[in-house]
Amino acid sequence: QKEVEQDPGPLSVPEGAIVSLNCTYSNSAFQYFMWYRQYSRKGPELLMYTYSSGNKEDGRFTAQVDKSSKYISLFIRDSQPSDSATYLCAMRSRTGRRALTFGSGTRLQVQP
Amino acid sequence: EAGVAQSPRYKIIEKRQSVAFWCNPISGHATLYWYQQILGQGPKLLIQFQNNGVVDDSQLPKDRFSAERLKGVDSTLKIQPAKLEDSAVYLCASSRAGDETQYFGPGTRLLVL
Numbered sequence: 294q295k296e297v298e299q300d301p302g303p304l305s306v307p308e309g310a311i312v313s314l315n316c317t318y319s320n321s322a323f324q325y326f327m328w329y330r331q332y333s334r335k336g337p338e339l340l341m342y343t344y345s346s347g348n349k350e351d352g353r354f355t356a357q358v359d360k361s362s363k364y365i366s367l368f369i370r371d372s373q374p375s376d377s378a379t380y381l382c383a384m385r386s387r388t389g390r391r392a393l394t395f396g397s398g399t400r401l402q403v404q405p
Numbered sequence: 406e407a408g409v410a411q412s413p414r415y416k417i418i419e420k421r422q423s424v425a426f427w428c429n430p431i432s433g434h435a436t437l438y439w440y441q442q443i444l445g446q447g448p449k450l451l452i453q454f455q456n457n458g459v460v461d462d463s464q465l466p467k468d469r470f471s472a473e474r475l476k477g478v479d480s481t482l483k484i485q486p487a488k489l490e491d492s493a494v495y496l497c498a499s500s501r502a503g504d505e506t507q508y509f510g511p512g513t514r515l516l517v518l
Contacts, residue, residue: 301445325505336409336496336509337448381447392461393507395447 296320299382299396308405312369316382316396319363323394324387326358328367331379331398340380341367372403407431409510411497417516423485426513430478430499436460437474438507439482440496448496454480455502487517 299316306312314328324345329337341356343349343365349356355368365384369376379398385391410429418424430437435456440448451470453461456477465472469488474480484491494514498507 297447299447327505334511334514336498336511338509339506342505383447392450392453392464393448395449397446 294319295397296394297382297384297396300399301397303400303402305402305404306372308372308374308403310372310403312372312376312401312403314367314369314380314382314399314401316365316384317363318365318384318394320384320386320394321360321363322386322388323384325385326356326365327383327393328354328356329381329383329395331381333378337381369401372401374403374405377401377403409497409499409508411495411510411513413513414511415514415516417518418487419518420489421486423483424487424515425481425483426495426497426515428480428482428497428510430480430497431508433501434499434508435477435502436500436504437480438498438500439472439480440498442494442496442512444493451482484515487515489517491515492517 297318326343328341331337346360353370357366379400381398382396383393437454439451442448451465452472454474472482494512496512498509500507
């Protein structure tokens, strides 16, 4: 079993839809949670960063962390064709080995 | 602010050959990372440098992969000899010391035939 599981998609939605992207994880030591966006043939770019549990909002993006369920989500409101990309979740521990563990990514297509 | 630069962008080699990748991080970023991203997977950390010292190389296949960061700025990653399963995108990232935000370069796409 992988430490971080993510549905690969593709997820296809119409423009303006609310998108929900999710990851589950097995390592209870993970404390830092991130979402990266990766356009085709580009490097990932950090979208959202959350420490421990709770919600964080930034414009059209909301990140949620539920540590009791080992489940994190990224919501995109009013999705745009420019949001079409692969979304990667990543997480790491606070102590010990602090390298990021990435999910495999969910490919999102927003249809105009 | 210039981003992370990587070269070459693409490389095709035959198995058992050697290959080297170069990375120039964002100016002033003390931490440099090399990741391997196999098609359909998330990036996997190969090695992390803090200035010119190695912080984490636990997932670097040291029998064939090597990396260095001379003078704490540019870095090179070498594979010698390459195997078919090394076909992947090699991403370099950098961050300020103690900052969670990693800035990624465009990657080098390696195909081993």
